[in-house]
Amino acid sequence: MAHDTPTHYNALSIDVEEYFQVSAFETSIPRDAWERWPSRVEFATGRLLDLFAERGVHATFFTLGWVAERHPALIRRMVAEGHEVACHGYQHIRATTQTRDAFRADVTLSKRLLEDAGGVEVRGYRAASFSIDRSNLWAFDELAAAGFAYSSSVYPVRHDLYGIPDAPRTPFRPLAGASLVEIPVSTARFGAHNLPAGGGGYFRLLPYALSRALVRQVNRVEARAANMYFHPWEFDPEQPRPTGVPAKSRFRHYLNQGRALARMRRLLE
Numbered sequence: 001m002a003h004d005t006p007t008h009y010n011a012l013s014i015d016v017e018e019y020f021q022v023s024a025f026e027t028s029i030p031r032d033a034w035e036r037w038p039s040r041v042e043f044a045t046g047r048l049l050d051l052f053a054e055r056g057v058h059a060t061f062f063t064l065g066w067v068a069e070r071h072p073a074l075i076r077r078m079v080a081e082g083h084e085v086a087c088h089g090y091q092h093i094r095a096t097t098q099t100r101d102a103f104r105a106d107v108t109l110s111k112r113l114l115e116d117a118g119g120v121e122v123r124g125y126r127a128a129s130f131s132i133d134r135s136n137l138w139a140f141d142e143l144a145a146a147g148f149a150y151s152s153s154v155y156p157v158r159h160d161l162y163g164i165p166d167a168p169r170t171p172f173r174p175l176a177g178a179s180l181v182e183i184p185v186s187t188a189r190f191g192a193h194n195l196p197a198g199g200g201g202y203f204r205l206l207p208y209a210l211s212r213a214l215v216r217q218v219n220r221v222e223a224r225a226a227n228m229y230f231h232p233w234e235f236d237p238e239q240p241r242p243t244g245v246p247a248k249s250r251f252r253h254y255l256n257q258g259r260a261l262a263r264m265r266r267l268l269e
Contacts, residue, residue: 010215010226011183013086013152015126016045016063016074019233020242021092023129024249028242031091040239041067042074044232047261049081055268058082062126062152062229065090065110068117075117086124087111087148094131095139095153104142111146126229127153130185133164137174144180152183152227156194165194170224186226188217199228204256208263215267235261 020029020037029037045061052059061078063085068075078085089095090110095103107125114122125148132139132153143151151174156167171183185198196202197214218226233239237257245253256263 010219010228012057012059013126013227013229014045014048014059014061015088015229015231016041016061016067017088017092017231017233018067019044019236019239021064021066022231022233022253023092023094024253025242025245028244037242038240039070040236041232042071044236044239045074046077047235048230048232048264049077049083051261051265051268052083053081055265057268058084060084060086060124062086062088062124063114064088064092065113066092068110068113072117075114076119079118079120084124085114085118085120085122086126087114087122088126089128092128094129095127095136096131096133098136100136100138100142103136103139104146107142107146107148111148123149125151125153127151130155140174140178140180140182144175144178148180150181150183152185152229154182154184155196155198156184156187157196158194169194183227185229186215186218186224188214189222197226197228199230201234201252203228203230203263203267204234204260205252208266211263212267230260230264235264 018039018041020034061083075085087110090106111122125143130153154164154167156164156169158165167184169184169187171181174182187194188197195214197218203211215226218224234257
């Protein structure tokens with residue numbers, strides 16, 4: 001089978017969280033019930049680590065401090081296998097729901113937990129559900145003050161849960177006079193619209209050929225590297241399924257989980 005000759009190194013990142021910690025399940029699985037649900041994060045992340053080792057691929061793992069507390073061996077494995085450990089907050093709380101003081105405490109705690117577990121400096125941050133938007137741009141000041149070098153918390157799309165549709169589509173400095181860089185998740189430009197080209201749920205919901213075409217658009221037409229993200233739970237169709245989840249959330253969360261690992265393998269080729 002012929003393969004395209006790559007012209008860019010595309011960025012691959014994994015948002016490491018348990019299946020029961022996603023924002024869509026907030027009303028179905030309260031935080032005080034998390035400990036009663038079976039953990040799957042080490043197994044699901046391990047499947048990706050095994051595949052990446054097989055393909056010689058390295059990624060950035062934006063990981064919850066909550067996960068690092070309970071699974072420090074997983075963090076050590078990421079480091080030992082040459083991946084970057086980055087911060088996804090402590091407990092997957094959307095930054096748009098936090099006060100500035102609470103956000104500061106959250107990123108400081110989670111950064112320390114990840115660094116203690118991995119024995120390496122944590123330089124990157126991604127907000128839960130891409131929850132830095134026009135309402136809380138102060139978050140960038142707090143990230144810079146906490147010692148982060150970059151963020152990847154902006155998705156320049158229109159979505160019911162997140163997004164800054166008119167944000168820059170390429171890396172930019174959100175603070176005047178500061179070195180912090182924001183690296184948006186990739187979009188492909190068609191007419192006046194940004195189409196999601198950064199993976200995540202879209203990678204499962206859309207036909208694989210369309211996802212691949214969007215990455216080609218970014219690489220070849222716009223001559224840029226793509227910045228793509230995924231979650232371990234997307235590759236774990238055997239995960240327990242809570243009741244009472246709204247139909248739209250069930251559709252988004254579970255569709256094509258059984259096909260996701262094969263699609264990821266094709267993407268890595």
